[in-house]
Amino acid sequence: VQLQASGGGLVQAGDSLRLSCAASLRTTTFSRYTMGWFRQRPGSEREFLATIIGSGRSTYIADSVRNRFTISRDNDKNLVYLEINNLKPGDTAAYFCAATTYPLTTTANDYEYWGPGTQVTVSS
Helix, strand or coil: CEEEEECCEEEECCCCEEEEEEEECCCCCHHHCEEEEEEECCCCCCEEEEEECCCCCCEEECHHHCCCEEEEEECCCCEEEEEECCCCHHHCEEEEEEEECCCCCCCHHHCCEECCCEEEEEEC
């Protein structure tokens, strides 16, 4: 499984942004995988944000961002999305998508596949 996140950039506080993560798979189907989003600020550990099961019917969002972040997926297009509303300077980070065969999990070490991050920079 290869993952590629996109949609980051320089935005202003209060803006909204939708990050996308495209999955490339050779011998399996996208819906087998639980997908997650994480972010990492310079000098900090990777932070869990959101996860969604393969069917898309169940999600879990970190408490710290629950009122502003939404995760969704399109299994026909092998895409998972992270929508971020009311961006704050504290959201500045590299955002990563990841895939796992575990059920919903917030633990980074449970995710077997990671894509390169997409940078989000929020100016005040």
